């Protein structure tokens with residue numbers, strides 16, 4: 001049993017956000033260790049995607065390190081990339097607690113964090129000391145009080161501050177916990193959003209920096225096809241699929257009733273796997289190789305990640321499985337991928 005195996009029963013007895021804060025406190029101490037460095041990567045994992053050299057296809061999904069506070073630790077665990085955020089332009093506290101729930105028996109997380117964010121200025125300042133050799137993506141969102149019609153201004157404000165300090169930017173239009181955010185996925189809203197962001201990217205001389213779009217799993221197949229056409233025509237660099245789901249139907253009874261009793265929020269982890277796979281396959285079929293896709297949602301083993309890569313995904317990200325399985329997950333996935 002590894003160290004996490006020992007700590008897990010204690011961490012899982014704590015309230016989830018307290019456990020998160022404790023893990024981050026310990027993580028920050030670990031980041032100060034002078035011996036902390038990236039592990040030796042098994043052969044054959046390297047890949048170049050949207051012009052960036054990834055040491056491995058496996059990355060940490062957005063939402064865990066929202067403020068980019070533990071980058072040396074993620075690098076030492078072996079992640080090929082880390083997506084920080086979601087960062088909003090101005091600081092905001094997120095939703096009232098409790099807003100994070102774990103169901104370990106099902107590998108399931110329910111969250112309605114609602115973009116708790118220190119704001120783009122603070123996070124950008126922290127990124128000035130980021131470690132070398134780790135690919136960092138910046139995931140951007142809008143502030144809660146910003147009306148939908150002014151969403152573009154928020155994404156642009158956050159981009160101006162953060163983009164110079166990251167390797168790629170992801171536009172999060174798919175969190176279920178900010179009212180109205182997902183409406184930005186509609187083609188008539190998406191077109192001006194992407195055009196406005198690409199204009200800003202050009203203005204800032206960052207044309208070579210990849211710009212990605214992160215999508216929800218709760219879109220109808222025809223909507224996915226329409227989004228693909230808008231994305232491919234726009235000139236953005238790729239898609240991330242998927243974010244969390246609002247669909248309680250992914251959870252079997254009797255657990256579903258317990259999940260429903262916790263109230264609103266997005267579901268992630270094992271129960272999201274099949275739905276995320278279906279969405280990913282639909283998107284890849286519609287894309288026909290025009291843009292790379294980053295797979296996310298319910299991935300928790302080398303087989304899952306290899307399956308996503310075999311589907312045609314260029315990269316993969318994990319979040320929930322890391323919470324349930326601990327840091328050893330990264331090495332296990334790498335060894336499995338390298339064995340082929």
Ligand SMILES: Cc1cc2nc3c(=O)[nH]c(=O)nc-3n(C[C@H](O)[C@H](O)[C@H](O)COP(=O)(O)O)c2cc1C
Nearest residue numbers: 061062063086111242243268269297298318319320
């Ligand atoms: C507690 C929690 C917070 C999250 N916060 C964000 C976020 O701020 N931005 C974002 O794009 N995705 C966020 N996500 C979604 C994850 O990045 C990922 O898309 C989703 O959890 C599916 O992957 P998984 O099944 O491996 O967890 C969050 C997920 C969880 C569990």
